[in-house]
Amino acid sequence: MNVVKADVENCSYGIILYDNVYKDYSPKGKNILTLAISQGYDHWKEYEEEYLKGKKTAYKKEKEGMAYILIKRAEKALLPGLSKTNEIMEIGFSLTNMRYTGNYRCAVYGRDQTLDNSMPRRMPITTPIKNLYLARAWTQPGGGYGGVIGSGLMCFAEIMKYW
Ligand SMILES: Cc1cc2nc3c(=O)[nH]c(=O)nc-3n(C[C@H](O)[C@H](O)[C@H](O)COP(=O)(O)OP(=O)(O)OC[C@H]3O[C@@H](n4cnc5c(N)ncnc54)[C@H](O)[C@@H]3O)c2cc1C
Structure with a gap:
């Protein structure tokens, strides 16, 4: 408190x-x-x-x-x-x-990391806009160092999938 x-x-x-x-x-x-x-x-x-x-x-x-x-x-x-x-x-x-x-x-960890807003339930990396990807604490899988490294890797994987 x-x-x-x-x-x-x-x-x-x-x-x-x-x-x-x-x-x-x-x-x-x-x-x-x-x-x-x-x-x-x-x-x-x-x-x-x-x-x-x-x-x-x-x-x-x-x-x-x-x-x-x-x-x-x-x-x-x-x-x-x-x-x-x-x-x-x-x-x-x-x-x-x-x-x-x-x-x-x-919000250094992005949005609240509650059960219904974590991992696959968090904002996705892909967007409806072509070539726009999101990688950060606010997106999947979550915030913190470990989370955002994962987010960057997931984003890279999505881009490579498209390529
Ligand atoms: C004091 C402190 C201690 C922390 N300790 C821990 C810890 O012990 N363990 C842990 O797991 N997490 C910790 N965190 C949280 C962790 O640092 C964040 O969750 C993580 O760094 C978020 O990564 P990110 O990529 O989303 O954003 P950021 O690391 O904030 O990176 C975003 C980058 O975008 C840049 N930027 C912003 N606007 C623009 C623009 N218009 N154009 C170009 N660049 C722009 C910023 O300068 C910044 O470099 C801590 C955070 C703080 C502040």
Whole structure:
């Protein structure tokens, strides 16, 4: 529920350190750290209209406030001094994702993955329009990395069938 309500004070969050996976990911002597949370979209709805018009003052204040809370939480739980070592900060929330991916309400997994909207029951890859195919989280078989790789492969198979 804290996630759905975008309650950054109390929601669970992840700390991702890519340098642990890829050697030399960050410049020497530096680290790139990601603090990640999931959020429901409703909290951002009130900012959406102004955001899309490029008027972002209230939105920026809100997202910076949330980022600061997360940094403080990580600082307290795991990384003392984090807020003082920060040189560059990029903040992205649901509206950012919506802008870059075009996903309605930042639905990163596409439409609800319910039983009656998954696998063969999801929107098909083929369309009634000749040469128009759809491959993405919104289409068969579903969202997430595994889903969209499958979607791409299925789309390729459909195109080859036609050829
Ligand atoms: C923070 C985060 C963490 C996630 N973690 C996981 C995870 O752990 N496991 C998991 O399975 N899934 C995870 N997901 C979900 C997963 O990333 C998505 O379901 C998947 O990437 C969707 O793939 P897609 O091809 O539908 O869309 P996208 O990956 O969004 O790709 C669409 C592409 O189209 C481009 N585009 C948009 N509009 C245009 C245009 N007009 N012209 C040209 N290009 C355009 C976009 O820039 C983008 O590159 C996560 C998502 C997020 C945001």
